[in-house]
Amino acid sequence: MTPAQLKFLKECETNAYFSDHSKVLIALSGGQDSMTLFNWLYDLKENLQIELGIAHINHGQRKVSNFEEEKLRELAKDKEVSIYVDKFTGGFTEKKAREFRYHFFEKIMIENGYTAIVTAHHKGDVVETVLMREITGRPLRSLQGIAERQPFASGELIRPLLSFDKSELDAPYFFEDQTNQGTAYFRNRVRNQLIPELTKENPRFSEAMMDLTDEIKQAMCVISDKISELDILGKKITTKQFLSQSEALQHFILQAYFAQFPEVKISKKKFSELLHIINRSQQYHEPFNKDFDFIKTDVQFYIEKKQVNLEKELIILTENPRDESFMEIYLPEKGEIEIRKRQPGDKILINGHHKKLRKFFIDNHIPLEKRENSLIFVEKRLYAIVGVVCSDLSKAAKNGKIKRILWVKPSIREEIHHA
Incomplete structure (x- = not known):
């Protein structure tokens, strides 16, 4: 195991990136960053107890795009890893391509039972992103960098390389996208022109930007805590x-x-x-x-x-429907189950910390309509927010020898009211 792989394994274990995920999808472009991430995850899949899948978008913007797709298909076949490919269609812009990619990732996760998607964003991407946001006049909260993990599709989007420099990424075989060296796109101009010039002024410019994002995160935590104390958001x-x-x-x-x-x-x-x-x-x-x-x-x-009213009902099954749209919730064998809507003061145990639901929803940017999903309690303790997340209590019950399992999902009846 190389020093970089050892560091990566330690990061994964310390942050428990995959403790709740057995099927992990990797966004694989074929560049050095994503190929490194694939190699490390593949080599460590037994340590991390995960099954890998590959998601690749053929953007069709270069003559070698089809060749690269074919080589990645060969890699997947050789490694016996499932691969899912789609081709970008329509007029190309960075924004449209990103939206296309993430819609595809979401579709593949839901249809094939993956609960995590990993991307190869690293320190350099954080610096570029923060600088781009500052240039375009984004608010302070957007200058906190890139989230290490966030809810996505049927699980999580995880970026396990954010503590790694580009120089640490060691894939020996990858595809070099020559368009990355140009200036046609905003990100390329930031990467290839602005950052090198700013680094001439301050050789530690990238480190200074990372320090700034850390300070902004701390400041936003103080502000968020103050707002949470006011109990004003709803x-x-x-x-x-x-x-x-x-x-x-x-x-x-x-x-x-x-x-x-x-x-x-x-x-x-x-x-x-x-x-x-x-x-x-x-x-x-x-x-x-x-x-x-x-x-x-x-x-x-x-x-x-405007106009649309949503009325939610809950489908509850006690036998596995073999349908990935259902949420699997583990409960202790004994105790009265209560299902209700949220109330002021409700808390959830997540990653070892008790959080008020209001703060959990805000911190994780849960859409308002999902905040009204049913809550499942056992003896007054919250085990799951249907369609959103299971608490640590449910995850602990999963490891118990005797347990109850529910498969649930909200059923939405939509009524359109015309003005």
Whole structure:
């Protein structure tokens, strides 16, 4: 085992990246970064107790794209690893290609029972991403770098190489994408022009950027803790409580509120307008975009989705349906099961820490509609949020000799109300 592999194994074990995952999908482009990640995971699959699968997108932007796809298919066959391939279609942009990739990853995970997707983002990607976000005027919370892990599809998206420098990635065989050396795309200009020039001014520029992201993370933790103490975030915010905070804290409370709506994009100008509207005494009701309205009453303000009302029911099975759309929940053999909606003060045990559901939802950017999914308790202890996550209690019950297992999923009946 090489020193780099040993470091990688230690990172995986220390952070328990795969403790809850037996089927792991790797996003494999064929470049040195992803090929290194594949090699390390393949060599350590017995240590990590995982089964690997490969997801590859043929973007079709270079003459060698089909050749590279064929070579990756041969690699998968030689290693006896499942491979899933799709071809990008439509007009190419970085944004469209990324959306295409992640939609494909989600589809493959759900259809084939993978509970983790891993990507090969490393320290250099963090520096590039933060610099790009700063250049385009993104808010402070977006300058925290790249998340190490986050909920995705039927499980998690994990980036296990964020503590690694590019120089540590040692795949001997990979495909060199010559377009990465050009300046046609924004990221390439940042990587090949801006960062080298800034490094001339400060040879430790990349380290300084990583230190900055760490400080921003700490600052955002302090801000988030303060907002959590106020218990102000929800579907609606009480205007009086909001206006009793300092202007600086109002700014971050409103940012945190909008973070609950990942599908809602807001410009700095619009954000400032809304802050001004909230501080006025008049009520307000205007379309925010084609899907949402912003509403301010005499006591509250909130974002509301237009027209569609969703009514959720719960399907519960005690025998394995062999259907990956169902969530598998492990419960102790004894104890009364209670299924209900969330209530103020509810907490969940995640990664050894008790968290209020409100903070868990905010920290993990859980969409608002999923926050109303049913909760499953045994003797007043929370084992699962249906369709979202199982608590540490369920994971511990999985290892018990005697246990109960439920297979559940929300069933949504949709009613469209026309204006």
